[in-house]
Amino acid sequence: MTQTLNIVGGGLAGSEAAWQAARAGAKVVLHEMRPATGTFAHQTGKLAEMVCSNSFRSDDDEQNAVGLLHWEMRQAGGLIMSMADAHRLPAGGALAVDREAFSAAVTEKLIHHPNITLQTTELKNLPGDGSWIIATGPLTSAPLGEALRAETGAEALAFFDAIAPIVYADSIDMEKAWFQSRYDKGETPQERTAYLNCPMDRDQYEAFIDALLAADKTEFHAGETAGYFNGCLPIEVMAERGRETLRHGPMKPVGLTNPHQPQVKPHAVVQLRRDNALGTLFNIVGFQTKMKYGAQAAVFKMIPGLENARFARLGGIHRNTFLNAPTLLDDRLRLKSRPNLRFAGQITGVEGYVESAAMGLLAGRLAVAEMQGRTLPPIPHVTATGALLHHITGGADAKSFQPMNVNFGLFPPVEGLRGGRRGRRDRYKAYTDRAKAAWLEWLAA
Numbered sequence: 473m474t475q476t477l478n479i480v481g482g483g484l485a486g487s488e489a490a491w492q493a494a495r496a497g498a499k500v501v502l503h504e505m506r507p508a509t510g511t512f513a514h515q516t517g518k519l520a521e522m523v524c525s526n527s528f529r530s531d532d533d534e535q536n537a538v539g540l541l542h543w544e545m546r547q548a549g550g551l552i553m554s555m556a557d558a559h560r561l562p563a564g565g566a567l568a569v570d571r572e573a574f575s576a577a578v579t580e581k582l583i584h585h586p587n588i589t590l591q592t593t594e595l596k597n598l599p600g601d602g603s604w605i606i607a608t609g610p611l612t613s614a615p616l617g618e619a620l621r622a623e624t625g626a627e628a629l630a631f632f633d634a635i636a637p638i639v640y641a642d643s644i645d646m647e648k649a650w651f652q653s654r655y656d657k658g659e660t661p662q663e664r665t666a667y668l669n670c671p672m673d674r675d676q677y678e679a680f681i682d683a684l685l686a687a688d689k690t691e692f693h694a695g696e697t698a699g700y701f702n703g704c705l706p707i708e709v710m711a712e713r714g715r716e717t718l719r720h721g722p723m724k725p726v727g728l729t730n731p732h733q734p735q736v737k738p739h740a741v742v743q744l745r746r747d748n749a750l751g752t753l754f755n756i757v758g759f760q761t762k763m764k765y766g767a768q769a770a771v772f773k774m775i776p777g778l779e780n781a782r783f784a785r786l787g788g789i790h791r792n793t794f795l796n797a798p799t800l801l802d803d804r805l806r807l808k809s810r811p812n813l814r815f816a817g818q819i820t821g822v823e824g825y826v827e828s829a830a831m832g833l834l835a836g837r838l839a840v841a842e843m844q845g846r847t848l849p850p851i852p853h854v855t856a857t858g859a860l861l862h863h864i865t866g867g868a869d870a871k872s873f874q875p876m877n878v879n880f881g882l883f884p885p886v887e888g889l890r891g892g893r894r895g896r897r898d899r900y901k902a903y904t905d906r907a908k909a910a911w912l913e914w915l916a917a
């Protein structure tokens with residue numbers, strides 16, 4: 473194979489695509505604009521930087537669709553998963569990682585691979601010929617975004633996610649907070665105590681909701697839409713939907729016992745999760761926000777245990793660029809109008825680190841097979857990877873297309889199983905068993 477595969481964007485998707493292609497024998501040039509040109513969210517020049525949460529979410533490959541996606545990527549020799557496993561932090565049933573060690577390790581692996589050349593370049597125009605994967609993510613640079621808009625004729629959609637704040641551990645009052653994972657979930661003592669909990673009584677909760685509702689929020693720029701992605705709603709938007717919404721969401725008090733007052737059931741609980749291996753930083757779980765910085769500090773210090781909190785990073789809002797994939801991409805992630813350009817990652821309309829990396833894995837494999845003159849069999853729809861791919865390139869309604877997390881709703885039903893809540897465990901197990909068999913068969917082919 474003499475042709476080179478060019479990959480643009482060294483994020484979660486581009487890094488995985490480069491790894492998969494290089495392993496399969498392709499010569500890869502990975503074009504990443506950082507550190508010469510940055511984005512507002514990335515803070516380093518490293519590859520596969522996690523810009524917000526340090527979690528890859530559930531690692532349960534029997535009962536959870538994202539856990540199944542982890543499994544599929546591990547089976548495919550995925551770099552993102554192997555480095556996440558190597559830099560795992562205790563987080564109950566979730567896969568949380570030490571973000572700095574993780575992205576440093578991905579960078580090392582890629583730059584030392586003999587088939588990969590890393591170039592610090594910003595792609596500003598769409599390339600004419602050759603094999604390309606574009607994985608420039610939700611913060612695709614403006615010139616390339618404009619070039620894509622001109623090529624596709626479609627409006628790139630924009631919406632806002634919000635960044636959760638990070639607190640210094642030594643500023644948390646441990647007379648009030650305590651370590652415990654919900655329902656003491658986890659294999660090891662460390663995992664069973666992966667979260668820091670801050671309890672609230674009814675009055676504290678009501679005062680907190682009032683403060684959230686009254687706080688100064690960041691204004692949207694003219695022409696920007698404020699359509700939030702439901703999986704990542706800012707905390708104050710959740711509060712606007714109803715005073716009890718947070719008690720049923722990130723602040724639910726179930727499965728936790730306050731050792732400082734074991735007889736008193738908290739009315740609500742704020743959870744913080746370890747954000748680095750040293751245990752010096754904790755992020756406030758589910759507290760993405762678009763409150764102004766000054767307001768954030770005041771409101772979050774109302775949380776018992778965080779009265780004297782120091783923030784390593786406050787929350788923020790961000791823009792997300794993605795293609796209308798159902799109309800623009802074929803089922804091999806190629807731009808229909810220019811099949812030498814393949815897309816991967818969040819720009820294809822998937823949402824999340826894991827989903828983005830999974831689309832990178834697929835794009836890398838598909839590109840190499842094509843360069844080698846092979847056609848891979850269709851990616852089975854019953855797998856997590858296939859279900860996502862099918863959704864973005866055909867299953868989703870193009871008119872109302874919004875970024876999608878992997879979930880069992882994207883899977884074709886398994887016939888003959890009990891419906892409803894009671895049958896859920898059996899149903900999910902049947903989905904994951906079926907997916908695993910199909911994925912292994914596809915990989916072998």
Ligand SMILES: Cc1cc2nc3c(=O)[nH]c(=O)nc-3n(C[C@H](O)[C@H](O)[C@H](O)COP(=O)(O)OP(=O)(O)OC[C@H]3O[C@@H](n4cnc5c(N)ncnc54)[C@H](O)[C@@H]3O)c2cc1C
Nearest residue numbers: 481483484485505524525595608609613817818824825828
């Ligand atoms: C602020 C923010 C917070 C997020 N929080 C989370 C979260 O907590 N959990 C979660 O699962 N997902 C989160 N996401 C969504 C998404 O899953 C991640 O952004 C993920 O990193 C997407 O992977 P990607 O590879 O598609 O893009 P990225 O990881 O962003 O990688 C794209 C890369 O392309 C580079 N690039 C951009 N334009 C060019 C160009 N023209 N030429 C060359 N290089 C270019 C960028 O520098 C970047 O390195 C968040 C997104 C944002 C923006």
